[in-house]
Amino acid sequence: MAQNVIINGVTYQNVPEVDIPKAGGGTAKFYDTVGADVTSADLLTGKTAYGSSGSISGSMANNGSTSGTISTKAGTVTIPAGYTTGGTVSLSSSAVSDLISGNLLSGKTVLGVAGSLTVPTISQDATTKILSIS
């Protein structure tokens, strides 16, 4: 950003920064930060930056790797708000090993696995009382 300012009665247009000699040599630079729109929530926690109204400290949580395992039907993994380096959410190995076609009824599909298990038909002869299972 830049400002129109007056120094010693002289007007200067579109001034983005002011350079002043440092006591120990060199130049100190001061910037008009009005054009910055970063807010605390946009900035990673532990970091600082200058927004339009001065210095701000970051509040965006740094969660590092975000991963989880689901092992029950009602299980969930909550991904917290904030920064993450990435991760995976997967079914537990036991759930995956049990999720096979032979463990599922024919006609049912669970997570892409089609069942092949059939239920036997049982009948009983009315006279002989013999059970017939097929």
Added chain:
Amino acid sequence: MAQNITLMGASYSDVPAVELPKTGGGVATFTDVTDTTATASNVARGKVFYASDGTLTLGTAVRATATVTGTTLYLTDGFPIGV
């Protein structure tokens, strides 16, 4: 941050900002930003801040994306809203 500066022969210590009158009235504040610790990857994409060298900088941190392959959800680097 603050600087020790010399202005018109006088020394001033620990000066964090310089205020100058604006042509339309009011005061323009010019700030020393050398203590900024954020870099572009620490700031949300599209947001603007001043880096420690005074460069007006655009944040580059993107939102994380989630993809599902089979029974696994893969979360990329970034910042999710929280789900």
